[in-house]
Amino acid sequence: MNLLTVIVLLPLAGFVLNGLLGRKLGPTFVSVVGCGLPILAFLATLKAFSTLQLAGPDAALIEHAYRWAAVGERAFEIEFYFDRLSAVMTLIVTGVGSLIHVYSTGYMKGDAGYARYFAYLNLFLFFMLTLVLGRSLLVCFVGWEGVGLASYLLIGFWFEDPAKAAAGKKAFITNRVGDAGFLLGLFLLYWAVGTLNMDEINAAFMAPVAPAVSASLVGILLFIGATGKSAQIPLHVWLPDAMAGPTPVSALIHAATMVTAGVYLVARMHGIYEHAPEASQVVAVIGLMTAFFAATVALVQTDIKKVLAYSTVSQLGLMFVALGVGAYGVAVFHVYTHAFFKACLFLGAGSVIHALGGEQDIRRMGGLARRIPVTFVTFAVATAAIAGIPPLAGFFSKDEILWFAFASAQGGSPVLWALGSAAALMTSFYMFRLLWLTFLTPSRMSHEVEHHVHESPWSMTSVLVVLAVLSAVGGFVHLPEFLEPVLPLATAQESLEHLEHRLVYVAIAVAVAGFLAATWLYRGGLAKGDALAARFPRLHRLLGGKYFIDELYDAVLGRPLHWVSDRVFLRAGDRFLIDGTLDGLAATTRRVAGRLGRIETGQLQWYVAMAVLGIVGCLAWVWRHV
C-alpha cells in the first residue's frame, strides 16, 4: 500500500469534503471529517514509522506517486521520502496537528466560517506533509508555497477586518521574498547536481568529488528561503502580525509546524551546510541576532499573543544557532520540544482569550489562576518548559543548543553562547512575567469581563493537558541520538568537554534568574514594571515599537517601489516617453502629410512632370543594378 501517499492525501480529502459540502452538512460533519482525517493520518504515520523502525536505523521508505513532467532525459518525479528525520517531522505535524484540530472544535464553535476554517486547516496539513515528505526540492517547494497559502488564508480568516486581511498579505509577500531565494538555490542545485532529490544532493556533496558549485552560495540561497518561512531577521516582520489569525492557527502554523520548515530545510540539506562553513556561520549569526532581538521585544509586549509570537521568533533563532554550529539533530530536538510547549502556550492563551470574551491585553487580566485552573496549570507547566526549568522538555533541548553554541567544533564560540544565554534569560523573564500578569496578580479585569470568565470546554482543556504532559516529559527522548543515522551528531572541541557540566548549572541558574526577576518585578502587578519603563522611556519605546523595522521597510522599500512604479515607469515611461513619442510621431506625420498635400495642386502639367521624373528614376536604378 502507498502509505506515505495516503498520509499526504488524507487531509486533502478533508479539505475537499469540508470545502465543498461542509456548509451544507453542518458542523458535526465538519468536525468529524476535519478532525477524523488528520487523526487517521497520524495513525498511518505511526504505521509507517513502525515499518521504518523494522527496516533499520538508516533506512528510508521511498514511494513514487507519479511523474509530474519529463523533458528530454530529465524527469520531475513526485516522490515521498520517509527517513527518521521526516518521520519525526511527520509525527509532530500529524500528532500536534490532530490535537489542535480537536481543540479547534471548541474554540471555533459557532463561528460562521466553521466549515471554511476546517477546510483551510486540513489544506494546511496537506501542504505541510508534502513539505516534510517530499523527496525532491520541487515537491518540498510545492509544500513550502502551499503552507504559505494556507497561512495567508488563515491569518486573514476574519477578512472583514482590513487589518487582518493586510496581515495575511504581508505574511505571503514576505515569504515570497524568501521563496525567491529558495528558487535560486534550487535552480543552482539542479544545474550543478542534475537532480532535485534531496538525498541525492546530500550524497553528491558528501562524495569525494563535490559538485562544481559553491556550497556556501547554495547554502545561503536556501537559507534565505528559510529566513522567510521561519521568520528570521530580516524577514521576521510577518510573524507577529500573523497573530491576527484564530489562536489555534497561531499554535499550529505559526508556532509548532510551519515556521519550523526553515529549520527542517537546513537540517535536511545538511550535506551542503557541512561543506559550507561560511554559510553555516551566516546561519548561526542570523539565528543568534534573531534570538536576541526578538527576546528583547518580547520583554515589553502587552498583547498575550504578541509575547508568544516574539518568543517563537526568538526560539526559532536558537534553532538556527544550533544548525549553524552543525548540531542539526539538536535543532530538530528543539523543534520537537518547542512544538509541545509553544502549542500548549498558544492554546492556553486561546483558552484565556476565550474565557475573557476576546481580551488579549495582559494589562487587563490577572487573577485567572483560580477561575480557569486547568488552563493555568497547563500554561504554567509549558512556561516552565520554555524557560528551561529542569527536567521539563525545553531544558534539555535548549541546554544542548547552548552547549554546542559554546563548544561545537564546527563554529562554536563563547559569544554565541553568551548572547544565546542572554536570550534564554530574557525568555525565562518574559514568560514568567506573562504568567504572573495573566494568572497570578490581582485581577485588573473590568467587572463585566470578570463576570463572564469561564473555563473552556472539555474539547479544549483535554488538549491542553496532553500538550502539558508532553511539554513536561518530552525531553527524555534522546532525539539527536535517534536521528544520528540521518543527521550526524555535532562534536564538541575536546579542550572544552570538561566544561559541559558547569554550563548545565549556568543554564539552570539562568532560567531561575529569569523567574526570580519576573517575580520580583511583577508579583505585585503592573506598578513596578511601569515605573521601570518610565525610567527608560526611549528604550521602552524602541522595544515597544519593535525597533521600528516595519516603518523602516516601508520607507526604504514599499514607498520607493510605488514612487518609481508610478512616477518613473507609469508617468515618465509609459505616458510621457512612449505614448508621447507616438503622439509626436502621429502629429509629425499629420504635419508632413499636410505639407505634402500641397504638392497636389490639381495642375496636370505638374503631375506629368512628377511621373516622368519617377520613371526616369526607376530606369536609372534598374540600369545601375541589372
Next chain:
Amino acid sequence: MSEPMLLNLLLWLPVAGIAALGFVAKGRDSLVRSVTFGCMLLQFVIAAVLYQRFDGLERGLQFATDVPWIASWGVSYRIGLDGLNVLLVALTAFLGPLLVMGAWTAVQKDVKLFHAMVLFIQFAMLGTFVAQDLFLFYVFWEAMLIPMFLIIGLWGGERRIYATLKFVLYTAFGSILMLAALIYLVLATQDGDGLTFDLRRLSGAGLPLAAQVWLLAAFALSFAIKVPMFPLHTWLPDAHVEAPTTGSVILAGVLLKMGTYGFMKLGFPLFPDAARAMMPVIMTLAVISIVYGACLALVQDDIKKIIAYSSISHLGYVMLGLASLDLIGIQGAILQMVSHGLVAGGLFLMVGMIYERTHSRAVADYGGLAKILPLFAVFFSLLTLASIGLPTTSGFAGEFMALLGAFNAAWPAHLAGNQVPLTLAVIAVSGVILGALYMLWLAQRILFGETRAPHAPLTDLNARETTILVAIVAAIFAIGLFPGDPLAKTELAAREFQQRVLGEAVLLGSETR
C-alpha cells in the same frame, strides 16, 4: 472521416457558423447566441479529438492538408498540427464556447454582428496557428485585425476610438515591416523550383548575418508588438480597458500568444544566426517586461488595467523561456502561454461578470466582496493564485520551467565569464515577488475588508457563470498537477525548434509525412 478533414472542419466551422447566422431572422438574439455557442462547442469537441489523437512522438505535421492555391507564387493552402501549435489550437477552441457564454447577457447591441465577428476572429486565430504557409499565415494574421477592430470599436467603452486607433496603428505598423521582410525572404530562398511560401522549406539560414538581423528585426517588431514586449506595450492597457469583456478575453486568452508563437514558429527558426546574435536583446526586453509590467500593475486603480499589465509581465516569462534556448525553458514557455490564456482569460471574464452587475471597474469602488459574493470570491481567489504562480496551478508549471530553463542557460555563460544572462535571470525571479504583490493587493482591496460595492445588493454568480469558471479552473489545475501530458505532445517540436535555432539541425525541411 479522414484525419486531415478533421482539422479543416475545425478551421472552417466558424465560417459555416457565420453563414448560418446569416439565415437567422433579425431580432432573434437568443437563437444567434445558441447557434454561435453550438458552433463553438462542436469546435471544442473536434479540437479535443485532435488533441487526443495528436501523437507527440511523431515528427512533422499531422492532420496536414496541402493544396496549391496561387501556384505561380508557390502559395499553397497548407495547414497542419505540430507540437508548437497543438496546445494553442486546443486553448483557442477551449475558450471559444466560454467566450460566447460569457457574453450571453452582456452584449445586447447588434447581437448578430457581434457573434459573427467573434466567429470570424476565432477563424482567423485558428488559421494563424495551423497555417504552414507563410502567405497563408500572413493572411490570417492580418485578417484578425478586422474583427478585433470592430469588437473594440463598436462594443467598447468610452474612449474606444482612441484605443482602437492605437491598437490598429501599432499592429499595422508591425505588419507592414513583416510583409516587406517576408517578401524579401521568399525571394531570397527562391531556388530552381521557383518561389515557395512553404514554412518547411523557407529558411533564412543561408543569408548573411546582417540581412538576417534586419529581417528578424522586422518580424520581431511585429511579433513583439503583439506579445506585447516593452517598450511596444502601451496599446494593450488601453485596448483592454476599452474592449468589451469578450474582446479582452480574446486579447489576453489567445491573441497575445500569436506574438510569442510568431517568434517560436517563424522569427527565431527562420533566422537562426540573427536569433542567436539578438538573444541578449530579446532576453533583456523580456526581463524588463516582467519587472516593468509588474510594477505598473502595482499602481493601477482599474481592475482591467492591473490584469492587462500583469499580462505584459507574464508573457515576459514566455519570451525568457524561449530565449533561453534550453529545452526545459522552451517547454516552460509553451506551457506558460497556455496557462496565461486560461488565467488571464478567466480573470477578464470575472471582471466582466462583476462589471455587468455594477458598471464599474474601479478598484476603489469595491471591498469585502467575499462576504456578499462568496462564490465569486472563491473563483477570483483561485485565479489570483494561479496568476501568482502558486504550485499545483498551471501558472507555476509554466513559470517554474521557464525560469529553470533560463538558469540552465545562464550558469554556463556565467562560468564562461558572461554575467548578463545570469543577472537577467536573477532579476526575472524578482517578478515572482512582484506578481504576488500586485495580485494579492488587488484581491485584498476588492474581496476583503469592509463591504463596499456600487449598486448593492448584488447577486452571486449564476449557473452559467459558475460553469464557465469551473471549466477554466479545472483546466488550470489539470495542467498544474499533470503537465506531463501536454508537455509530451510538444517536446519533439520544442527540440526541433531548439536545434534549428542553435544550428545543429539536420535537414528539417525534408521531414514530411
